[in-house]
Amino acid sequence: MKSFLKASLLTAASLWTAATLAAGPTVPLDKAEIDLHDKASLQRGAQLFMNYCLGCHSMQYQRYNRTFRDLEIPEELGVENLQFTGEKPGDLITNAMPTEAAGAWFGTAAPDLTLVARVRGADWLYTYFRSFYVDESRPFGVNNAVFPNVGMPHVLQELQGVPRKTHEKRMVDGEMKDVYVGIKSDGSGILSPAEYDQAMLDLTNFLVYTGEPMLLEQRRLGWYVFGFILVFTILAWLLKREYFRDLK
Numbered sequence: 001m002k003s004f005l006k007a008s009l010l011t012a013a014s015l016w017t018a019a020t021l022a023a024g025p026t027v028p029l030d031k032a033e034i035d036l037h038d039k040a041s042l043q044r045g046a047q048l049f050m051n052y053c054l055g056c057h058s059m060q061y062q063r064y065n066r067t068f069r070d071l072e073i074p075e076e077l078g079v080e081n082l083q084f085t086g087e088k089p090g091d092l093i094t095n096a097m098p099t100e101a102a103g104a105w106f107g108t109a110a111p112d113l114t115l116v117a118r119v120r121g122a123d124w125l126y127t128y129f130r131s132f133y134v135d136e137s138r139p140f141g142v143n144n145a146v147f148p149n150v151g152m153p154h155v156l157q158e159l160q161g162v163p164r165k166t167h168e169k170r171m172v173d174g175e176m177k178d179v180y181v182g183i184k185s186d187g188s189g190i191l192s193p194a195e196y197d198q199a200m201l202d203l204t205n206f207l208v209y210t211g212e213p214m215l216l217e218q219r220r221l222g223w224y225v226f227g228f229i230l231v232f233t234i235l236a237w238l239l240k241r242e243y244f245r246d247l248k
Helices: 002-022 039-053 064-070 075-082 099-106 116-120 122-129 193-211 215-243
Strands: 059-063 132-134 142-144 163-172 175-185
Touching: 039 075, 039 193, 059 064, 064 075, 116 122, 116 193, 122 193, 175 193
Parallel strands: 132 163
Antiparallel strands: 132 142, 163 175
16 A cells, blocks of 8 residues: 555656646747748748858758748859858758767757757747846856756847846835846847847747748648538538438
8 A cells, every 4th residue: 555655656746747847938938920921031030040050050851942942042042142061952951060079069969950949839939039148157158048057158149239137126025126027138239129039030930930841831731621621511411411302
């Protein structure tokens, strides 16, 4: 009996831990209003990824020419502006960073990002890109509110500027306290806060596209399938009524 109770308690504790870990980040996620029909946004997102992310993160399940075609980028223009190490248009989007070296430099190899939007979700990515802040205790001098103790530098800092946690004096339980209200840039970035938010939305949009490039085509075909099923159902009902008319 004691063994059974002990095993039950251990199982319950394991399930509680798993549920806690699966619950996601403890900070609210901002809504990412992505639009896979917006080719300009997808093109800007691709440019951001190739310039700021590809140095460490690969996209080994996506090909350059497929990206160019889907995003309506002329192949010559794409090769000139989005391919930097002599790859062919038909090559997969990979980088030259050795896995062992990445592990030594960052503590772990940088993950492939082809499917990251399907794993994390668009809202998580959009909030993550905008949640870096200065933390001198970390190896790269930054941390992330959505992904605590993140093991990567803030590679987009030149666009955003130096982000810091901000606090305000607010009345809490009858006392004035410093309350965390968000992350704010010092204004030294290339982009304004609104422009940076839009850039991160473009990057998120691109990552959602690469996670499932056929999504729009699937939705388009889905309407045809739905229409076929609807018409078939009506015809089947009419045929059934005709067959059973004499049995009444």
